[in-house]
Every structure is written in structure tokens, then in C-alpha cells.
Amino acid sequence: MKVVVIGGSGLIGSNVVRRLGRDGHEVVAASPSTGVDLMTGEGLVRALEGAQVVVDVANAPSFEDDTVMAFFQTAGRNLLAAEYAAGVEHHLALCVVGTERLQQSGYFRAKAAQETLIKASPVPYTLLRATQFFEFVGGIIASGTQRDEVHLSPALIQPVAADDVSAVLADLAAGMPLNDTIEVAGQDRFPLDDLARKFLAAHKDPRTVIADVHARYFGSELDDRTLVAGSGHRVGPTRFHTWLSLSVAKD
Numbered sequence: 001m002k003v004v005v006i007g008g009s010g011l012i013g014s015n016v017v018r019r020l021g022r023d024g025h026e027v028v029a030a031s032p033s034t035g036v037d038l039m040t041g042e043g044l045v046r047a048l049e050g051a052q053v054v055v056d057v058a059n060a061p062s063f064e065d066d067t068v069m070a071f072f073q074t075a076g077r078n079l080l081a082a083e084y085a086a087g088v089e090h091h092l093a094l095c096v097v098g099t100e101r102l103q104q105s106g107y108f109r110a111k112a113a114q115e116t117l118i119k120a121s122p123v124p125y126t127l128l129r130a131t132q133f134f135e136f137v138g139g140i141i142a143s144g145t146q147r148d149e150v151h152l153s154p155a156l157i158q159p160v161a162a163d164d165v166s167a168v169l170a171d172l173a174a175g176m177p178l179n180d181t182i183e184v185a186g187q188d189r190f191p192l193d194d195l196a197r198k199f200l201a202a203h204k205d206p207r208t209v210i211a212d213v214h215a216r217y218f219g220s221e222l223d224d225r226t227l228v229a230g231s232g233h234r235v236g237p238t239r240f241h242t243w244l245s246l247s248v249a250k251d
Helices: 011-022 044-048 065-086 106-120 134-143 162-173 192-202 240-250
Strands: 002-006 026-030 053-056 090-096 125-130 149-152 181-185 208-211
Touching (some): 011 162, 044 065, 090 106, 090 162, 106 125, 134 149, 134 192, 162 181, 192 208, 192 240
Parallel strands (some): 002 026, 002 053, 125 181, 149 208
16 A cells, blocks of 8 residues: 655654554655645645555644644645545544644644645545644743743643554554544643653753643643543553653663
8 A cells, every 4th residue: 555644754754654664555755855845736746646545744834823824724725635636545634632622822723724624625534633742741841931930731731652643643544534533642641730840850950840820832721621632532552751761861
């Protein structure tokens, strides 16, 4: 089976490419570096020729409100139209748990628009919504840092390893389209501020974490439902403390 991975050189995409290739599939890693431009459509016809499945894990180059909306709408239209013309049988896209609960954020409004385009397309689809990756906890901490303090919400978060998300994507890519949305999340739920303390302590970072119920998460205030998966979600096997220990050992 030929699978095209859009965003195939990134954190998730390169992992999915390796997994599918190891399983014997013909895999094309499509990205601007390989001559595939979603915004202009350049290279799409060539990349999709003979493809049965497209895995879309591409992300916007900027999170500025207008830019990110333009990216997901233009890229989505171009990609879905090219897939339909090429006879692609399954469009699999990586989305975000809680998108509909984070609509104060321009990024998540754009992700919602992307999902709407996919559902309206004649190409059969599967949407995989993932919770926040372990790998991005440092970035969340940076976004809440004010001098030597980190202001973060105490709302619950249910993070997951990027490797576990990649494994689910590869599994879904080898199966039939669901024409539905499923979720994947980690095993544990933590207050976001406590998660940050664990991360900083492991890295011997002296910054102080302040629990602030009004602290914004990429533009949105949180509650205990915003960043956690619903019932029936797939569970990533990697525990945060295991990942954190391995991550620190690599530093």
C-alpha cells in the first residue's frame, strides 16, 4: 500500500514514516523540503500518484491568528481536492483533544476549520485527536514564565508521548477509514501546574510554579475538562515519569 505522509519530516511525521516503512508499505514523506507545498499545491499531484492513504500531520508555520487560519483552510482545500482527483481512499489527520473547548485561541479555531473541511470532503476520513505531547511540556512552561515564576492553570491535563501517538496513526493508516473521530491520551491526569513542577524538578530548574486559575493556555482559560480525553479513548502505554527520566538522561 502506498501511503503519503504530509509533514513527513517532523516529530510525528518522521516517526509514522519509519513505522509504516518497517511494516512493508511504500511511504512518501511529503513536505516543503521534498518539493510538496500545500499552500500552492506544488508537488501534490506527483506525490499522490497511486496513493491509497494520506496521513496529514502538517502544522502551520506560524500561530498568528490570520496566518494559521489561512494555512489550515488553504492547505486543507488543496490537499483534499488533490486526494479526490488522485482517488485516495483514506484521509487520516492528526487533530487535538479539546479543540471545541479552546475556541478563544486562533490556532484552535483554525484546527476546527480544518476538521470541518475534512468531514465535508468526499474522501473517506479518520480524525485522530491527541492530547498534548510530553515533548511540548517545556514549551508550555516557557509560555507561562514571568521572570523566575511560571504561572499555569491547576486544571487537569492528560499528556501523551509523541511516539505513542505515532503508533496509533500508523495503525489507523493500515486500516479502513472510520468516517469518525477518535482520541488518544496518556495514562495519567495531572494538574497542569503540578506537571510543570515535576518537569522542572527533574531538570533541576529553580523556577517557581504558581497555580493561577486565570492563567491562559495559548489564549484560553481552562477547566478540568478542557485538556483531557473523553470515554472510550485509546491509551498511550508510556507513563510521564518514564518518559521524563529517559529525557533527562539524554540531556
